Amino acid sequence: MPRLTLSGPPDFRFLPTVLSHGWCVLRPFSYREDSRALHRVERLRDGTLVVLEIREGVAPNEVLVEVESDNDLSAEQIDEIRAAVARCLGFDRRLDEFYEIARSVPGYEWIPETGAGRMLASPTEWEDLAKTLLTTNTTWRMTKEMVSRLTTLGDARDGQHAFPTPEQVAALDAGQLNEHVRAGYRGAYLHDLAVALVERRINPEAWRDPALDSKDVYRQLTSLKGFGPYASGAMMRLLGRFDELGLDSVCRAMFRDLWNNGVSASDREIAAHYAPFGRWRGLAVWLDVMREELLAASPTNPY
Structure with missing residues (x-):
């Protein structure tokens, strides 16, 4: 070994x-x-x-x-x-x-x-895109179940599966895929994503290039079916691009409780709070969301 x-x-x-x-x-x-x-x-x-x-x-x-x-x-x-x-x-x-x-x-x-600030990512943008899509408009329990079922389409070793390739997913028709993954409306979007990758109509790996403008990357993300502001913002973070705040209900609730004395704030007010972070503002938002978990896991927690 x-x-x-x-x-x-x-x-x-x-x-x-x-x-x-x-x-x-x-x-x-x-x-x-x-x-x-x-x-x-x-x-x-x-x-x-x-x-x-x-x-x-x-x-x-x-x-x-x-x-x-x-x-x-x-x-x-x-x-x-x-x-x-x-x-x-x-x-x-x-x-x-x-x-x-x-x-x-x-x-x-x-x-x-x-030492917080780096985000665990997948080895391919395909895997991150597929998983992000399966987090939209659902519960975390259901996300885990959908991803687990999707993963069983990948090659297996001793009963443990690798993440399926786009080719393995695109080999099924949309109905077969959704019968297996049980992802609701997301199933068709997941199939479209795999087919687009196989046919080389999109190249998500290129989005990691720092020379690309983040606004253009965000535009390409939002052009994908199922990728609204939340999913696109989440993917931007995984790409190491933090220009977008990527606000969702979790982020807004965090800000209310952590920084606004339990009072709901407008998105404009939230944006003003994170303005000092400039192009890192999306990362600062997410670390606020994960603050308690990260501090609890840190052996050097001074707080």
Whole structure:
């Protein structure tokens, strides 16, 4: 069983990233609180299936990855695993500017002190898009159930499934897909998304390019069926683009209770509160939503 050590940026911290939102419990991810380990079944480009166990390393910015595979892995496959883990954990995100702002805004000093700010993502934008779509207009319990059923369309190793490829999803017609996933109206949108990827009518991986204007990326997201302001804003965060506040009922309730003495605020008032964060305002909103969970998980919690 290969064991890999990966080093992130100096300010990377494992737990605040893994627990940054609910992705850690959506298949093929799973999180074990007792061992504080993130698990994932991953399908490599050549079709090889591996099971990854990812945990904090010796240094605070390191992670250890134990890899289960039926066969010996090549150097190329190991490099692919390293790249997938680094992408999931946001090693390419540079938060220096955001942390500098957070230190200057009262009430946000905890963010750089705990190393919060990176968001757990999937190795592909396809997976993040599909999961985000299945969070719209539903409960979290139903989201987990829909994603679990969708994941069973992927290749399996010892009963554990990798996330299906767009080709595997598009191979079904929309009715067959929805009979399996039971996603309601979202099923047709999910099928359209997979087909668009297979036919190369959209290229979500290109949206990670920092040279692209965020407004253009947001426009492309909102052109997808099922991606209104909430879903598009959520995807923007996963892409490392925080220009949009991405407000929903959860964000508005958080702001009411945390910053407005229990009184509902208008979206304009909420936007004014986060204005000091500039292009990072969407990240500041989300970290406020996750504040209690992230502080509770931090071994250096000073609050």
